[in-house]
Amino acid sequence: MRIGVFVCHCGSNIGGTVDVPGVAQVARAYPDVVFSSDTMYACSEPGQAAIVDAIREHALDGVVVASCTPRMHEPTFRRTVERAGLNRYMFEMANIREHVSWIGKDREANSNKAAELVRMAVEKLRLNAPLYPKSFDVTKRVLVIGGGVAGIQAALDCADGGIEVVLVERESTIGGKMAKLDKTFPTVDCSSCILGPKMVDVSQHPNIRLYAHAEVEKIGGYVGNFKVDVRRKATYVDWELCTGCGLCMEKCPSKKSPDAFNEHVGVTTSINIPFPQAIPKKAIIDPTSCRQFVKGKCGVCAKVCPTGAIRYDMEDQVVTEEVGAIITATGYDLFDYTRYAEYGGGRYPDVITSLQYERLLSASGPTGGHVKRPSDGKEPKTVVFIQCVGSRDRSVDRPYCSGFCCMYTAKQAVLTKDHIPDSRSYVFYMDIRANGKMYEEFTRRAMEEYGVQYVRGRVSMIVPQGDKYLVRGVDTLLGEQVEVPADLVVLAVGAESSHGAPQLAEKLRISYDNYGFFMESHCKLRPVETNTAGVYLAGACQGPKDIPSSVGQGSAAAAKVLGLFSRGRLESDPQISQVDVRRCVGCGKCITTCPYGAIEWMELRGEMKARVIETVCQGCGICTVTCPQGAIQLQHFTDNQILAEVNALCLS
Amino acid sequence: MPVLKGKELRVVGFLCNWCSYGGADTAGVGRFSQPTDLRIIRVPCSGRVDPMFVVKALLGGADGVLVSGCHPRDCHYSQGNFYARRRLETLKTFLPALGIDPDRFQYTWVSASEGQRWKNVVSTFVEKVHQLGHAPRIEEAAPYLPLAEKGDTLPAPLRPLAWPAAGTLTASLEQLREKIRAALPELDCVIGWQQGFDALHATPLFMRKPEDVDKLTWGPLNVHNLATYLPQFKNRKVGVVVKGCDSRSVIELLQEKLVEPDNVRVFGMACEGVVDVERVRKAMEPAEGAACTDVAPAAVAVEGDGLAFEGDTPVRLKLADVVAEKCRTCDTPVPLLGDVVEGNASAPAGPGPDAPPSLEALDAMTPEQRRGFWRAQMDRCLRCYACRNACPMCVCRDHCIAESRDPHWTTQEGNVREKLQFQVIHALHLAGRCTECGECQRACPVNIPVLALKQWMNRSVLTLFDYRAGVDVNAVPPLLAFAVEEKNIKEHGL
Amino acid sequence: MDVTNLESVRDDDFIHAVMEESGQDLTHCYQCGNCTAGCPCGFAYDIQVSQIMRNLQAGRKDKVLNSRSIWLCLSCSSCTTRCPNNIDVARVMDVLRHIARREGRVAERGVTTFWDAFLASVRKHGRVYELGVVANYVARTGRVWTDIDLLPRIAPKGKLSPMPHGIQGRDEIARIFQRYEEERTR
Amino acid sequence: MMSFARYIARGELARALDDMARGRVAYAPRREGDAVVFRPRAEGEEPLLARATVPPKGVIFPQSERLFAFIREKDPNDPGRTTVRLDSTVDIEPALIFGGRPCDARGFHIFDRVYLNGPYRDPYYAARREATVVVTLACTKAGSTCFCHWTGCGPADATGSDILLTPVGGGDEGGFVAMAVTERGCAVLEQANLPEADAARMDAAQAVHAATQAALDAQSPAPDLSATPARLLERFSDADFWRDMSDKCLSCGACTYLCPTCYCFNITDENDGGDGMRGRRLRSWDNCMSSLFTREASGHNPRMGKALRLRNRVGHKFSYYPQLHEGVVSCNGCGRCITGCPVSVDIREMVVRATQANEETPNA
């Protein structure tokens, strides 16, 4: 080989603590190195030009650049060598900035270390081989998982962009959390007034196929060609026939079904349509409370249904959909506040969650929009809001800020004043996080115009006292212990990952954090992408988010999908595993361990061998370690390449 | 290039590209000063880190090796670090067997944002390595060959070990032969044993014709594990005769789909222990240094708990004194699957010992002694690979990395390091798969006690994964699987 | 009130000593005030417990060690139990008392006098002699009327031992105290 | 040649060896673990008289040896120009092998025919062979796998040796009759200042030779192997025969590496670490039982299965070699391949069955 080595000063970033010309000099003695030089800024226009010139002048067939981290400029220099006619994989980087010059001041040690890192890069490069990507076809359909506002936005944007959308929603209606809200901050818009039309658009869009009351069961394939099994759970009502007239709900004799849509404030009928604006507006039977299921006799709904849509014998059904990309918009769930025993742990009827309060405020809620406390139906006059319940609390493993509680609490306090003009609200808070457009102004209005009493401090305990609740807290600004006798206490419960999120992540083969939120590819620069090609994130499944951010992400994810599909064919990364069929003994260990299902059996002259599906392999190399005889090798990180680096260091 | 004037030690790091390499970058961007010793090798994922890289580095002169990946659940490839955790923890528990201080190898998790943590990890680890100083080299250890050989007093076997009376044994054997004769027409052949070159040695028998079946023998000389032959009969129907211990190898082969359940017929009988020919030689104790062929008796008869040797000077040896080490702790005298003539195998008399004798001996050594021990033992290794070829689980055979130049894991250098390295490869490749049949050691023409390495590994696997190979056809070997929360793997404090 | 110069009041050694001895990371405190909110004795404090924590973060040794609050803490662990940052606040308060005692700073003499009387009794008898403790306390503080109102309520119940219940291993207990004092002076 | 004989009393052996080995590294059997191997002997060390598990061939033909080192050197003015310098200095010390048996010593004779006296003279082998004195111990016992008397060797065969020692007498009274077989043997024996072996002792030695020979004959009368080379060739394509013979073979290399006559090797280059500019060319033992032995660069392997490989091994020893070397078989009947084989593959059985024409093979 003919290798060229370029050692970068990076101004004084490297040159300050590394003898850069010295390293270049030493490198000249390394095997196959025919050219080396130091350069002020390798990544600059002239720096790159010098590399191109050297490749041409010295007929180099491999290049090592010793400069910053490859995570920064590897793509840059790969393009550089490509410009000079080399294969982009005939290039290696030695990280002598982040890993050398920036972490120590001992010039001698640094120079020595830099030279060794160059040596390792040279040894690896000597075993590099040109690699070439392959291209494949794309199925231009997208799966959107979750029909909350983020999923709705993503689905609509994709559908408007002209691609077919499969939208899968776990509940029997789309709308998600937003559909449960009364108003939205900071404009105090009616939530269902702004969401409703979008929901209707979903139901009417010719490009959208909606599966409500359904869940994703299995995902196979890879970017461009996923195969998804969707389980349509039994609703016991034939939705083709159901017109959503609601007669069954009127007549249903079983009225004790848990009312999940109303956050369990009150109960509902066993057959029901969750709310008037539900999409699809179809009835569904709760078999855990329905008399027909529990007692084996009733059949009232079947009798009254004008279209004969009731199907007590309905079973789950699995449908398979082929898509080229997936947008995950599974949202969030609420922190279970019963873990706070000092707030009653669920024993006090008038200590409720913020979302329950939202239903009390909502005109479509169980109280018709009249705020009545659950215990005795009285209108509360003193309402205490406690923030950060299940947020910023290491003791319950929720150290993160849920982000939107400050704002909705301010909104609820404002609405409380609107609903009950002679009421007084207290908000116990630690810090007010109002960093959105018009957010700070909104919280100020709550205090200034609506007289909401903000108390800086946490609440230690809630003690029932007569028909009130003594809220015992602190005002840290006063430096005093304080207490408020309240009629109603509203807990601003934090957001946590949607239940079942980790299981879904494993099906999608994407990562999730300690709390079950999905991991984006890069926190700043690739916020809606995941590390699995073709899988995108939208909304609170990635972390707590308010409505504008969720909608923004829904659109962003849709844009990513449309961008992906705008190319006729996709290219696969050639840094993938490859099987040497002559050495493969067909033990199947690689097939067992591959996290992507990217290795399959094939028959070769009567013997079973492993074969890598190039488009599915992501290049992790788990298989290479698993293969005892090293027959499957991860290209660009082969055993021999890594051994060459180890030997450069350890063989003497 | 030499390590900097004795100031630095040789510390090698393997970092996953997505998290830890990024974490090290972040530490650099934050200008967090760190020891200069570490040399980082970038790999895509901690799941790409073959434990053998670590061994290669440590045997080759590294003073410390650090592997770092994404935090569990944060893996870029979703599962790589889960596999890595199992592999690397297994390796860490194995290193002491070689006399390598396990503190010289550490693995941990650092995310791309944890620059401060990376600095701490590097500083702590390098400081630890400096405390330990230069790594002693195995090839420089003082040879250590404890003279207490296996002829010496051993703990009593777990079971009484008594073969049935000659008549009963013959009847049972005849029953077994009948089964085989009946099955033979559908099979390519049935593998069993017959008498070998002298009365003390049996040899494998490949029965193809009914009259071959007459040659089948059964008794304590049937030392071979015939399951070793099965994988080569791919796509052909074959029968095999097994002892209890051998049956575990068959189970493991079935489990790993290295043989097809439809293509293998298993025959077996209860076993009361097989001899260790070396031990017989010693028990007969002729002139110093005599070989087993020098003591070959004219005939050997099984008499309950003993063996009668006919010859110039008739001798009776107690089975308990001459059985193979594996028989002492055997708890599967009756094959676990197949067409089995049960006989009445003796039941375990009590709980098994904590460790088999050779493992106990290895345990008792200091790390320095262990290095000296392997140096002295491996010195005479001929690299004939009988250990590998006799191993029922070694299915790569002709493609084994021991001899391949690609990948180039070992050289043809005749030194202890290369020889030991192969044994480590063998032990690591067998982790969670080895049924401790002991064929590796029995096959060794120069009697290197390589079984102890596998015993050590098996103990690790049992402790870490609560797993024993070759008992459940439906199990998955632990290193081919993972758990999101590992019950028995603790985070190492870094 | 004077302007506090944050540089000059900060005693880093003190911060480290408290962190080291209590094993608690004071930087974890974000001043939510929950410790104060739940403190049963807050009404009697001169500095609320969350402000003790804040003063500790600021390294204000004198302010903290001279406070009465650290002596009035009831060790009930409400603060520890409810701290969202898992800080064992009660243990921090304990450690502050240790440091204050070492430095001879005691803002609530009565409390420490009672404790000293208690420990003296343990040292002498191996077990606490209740009447002896009260008598000792009264003698040291001169508060002769202490709980005299309770005497008629308790006297007839036959619960107060007139004599200490000394143990055989008294010397052993005394040695514990002796070694403790030796270690301390070392 | 038998004219020069000395007597070494049992108690004098160590001292005599010290003297004979003056200026040489003396290799003698030593017990290591459960094996007996040849190791450099310390002065005064009482030698083990056991037959070694591994023959002493490695002293002259090492398991792995450096043929030369290569050093790449760069032109300081043009790093693109690299020259390669070789360093083939071989460090060979004068040596003495004590305690090998006639079958071991005769192995060197088999080697000599290939590496010394054949068309190519192997300088490495030659140098070591020149520098090494072979002091052999005649056998007094017939092991169950001994068949030296079939192959032209024997319990007192002196081929390949410089000195032959025969144990005479028993216990402390006993000693060794040492007969110099070569000039070099004479010289070495002279160094030891030993009494001449008297006639009685010479007779005793003869008697020992005869008795051992008789024991071997009784154990297994030597078959007539004169037709074997041809018969083996006739058997060449009898697949069933070789399948039956090789069924149990594990394809390991124990037999070849334990064989005193197997001389095959492999050559590989290994790089040093360090600056990456140095490396070594190694010659190491190779064995025909390994699949890699005949694998060609294309991946094609003319001896794919173990049957073909075993056929080669037997054929080489008992057919191809004798045809090139005046009928001398390249097997000394030491039996190590049988005892060392994990599954007791028996070369005697193969030779005998191949020789018996038209054996009861189904195809015949």
Place this chain on the structure above:
Amino acid sequence: MNLAYYPGCSGLGTSREYERSTRAACTALGVKLTDIPDWSCCGSTPAHALEHALSGALSARNLVGAAKVGCDTVATPCPSCLSNLKTARHRMADDGFRAKVGRLLDQPAEKLADLPDVQSVLETLVTRVGLDAIRAKVRQPLAGLRVAPYYGCIMTRPADVMRFDDPENPTSMDDLLTALGAEVVPFPYKVECCGASYGVTRRDIVARLSGRLLGAARDAGAHAVVVACPLCQMNLDLRQTQVEWPGGRAVDMPVFYFTQLLGRALGVPDAELGLEQLCVDPAIAFRRAAQAVAARQAEEAALAAKAAAKAAQAKQAASANEGGRA
């Protein structure tokens, strides 16, 4: 399980009745208690407020003593002792701390495993004996007795050391008392501090905190407060005359040790339970309970009569109906 018993110093003095009733109840339930030979004071708050190693040493001496008589668990009725013993053991998991403690002792514990586990008598009874077994042995159910269970502040806290019940809302004593037939009133101050040992030095603190507790019990309609702690009992019972009653309305509120009510329900004679040693007359509680039972019976009788009348009416109507159809 071999159970060592650590009574605590107050068991020899102000909480004699706790000590007596504990032993009596354990005997009645067949729980064997082995006394720790020559046990000594744990040092209580004064020791841990002075120095942790000293506190640890005073506790460890007893743990070592318990281990010496072959016990693997130490049970103690007193939460203060419990807290000290348990904390000492918890901290001694740290080698440095254990060594420090060891330097103060004549006979230190070599390793953590040498130290027995520690639990409260309450924990022993509810986890080892079990509520079912206790319920089966109840002879005189505490019918009609409305009780406020008060656990004290350190029985369950800090949670990671005590590892028993919920730190904020423990229920083990509630369950036990319910099993005995008593009626447990909702009592929000189960774990709020009573003022602890500040009775002597800062009577004002105890007066306020204990007053709040007694007031809450009063307002919840409790006939008595039930406690598991000698110090709490002293503050609530002996000092009841000193407390500040919320709203100024003082009542006589008997304060039982839970073991006394347990013993009573199991049929242990009152004399063995030391009921006479309580300051506020326990009879008050039993009297109120009896009244409550009587009132309830009267109410039930009235209800039953009403229901019977209604049923009769319905029957009449039904038969009339049936007659009509026929």
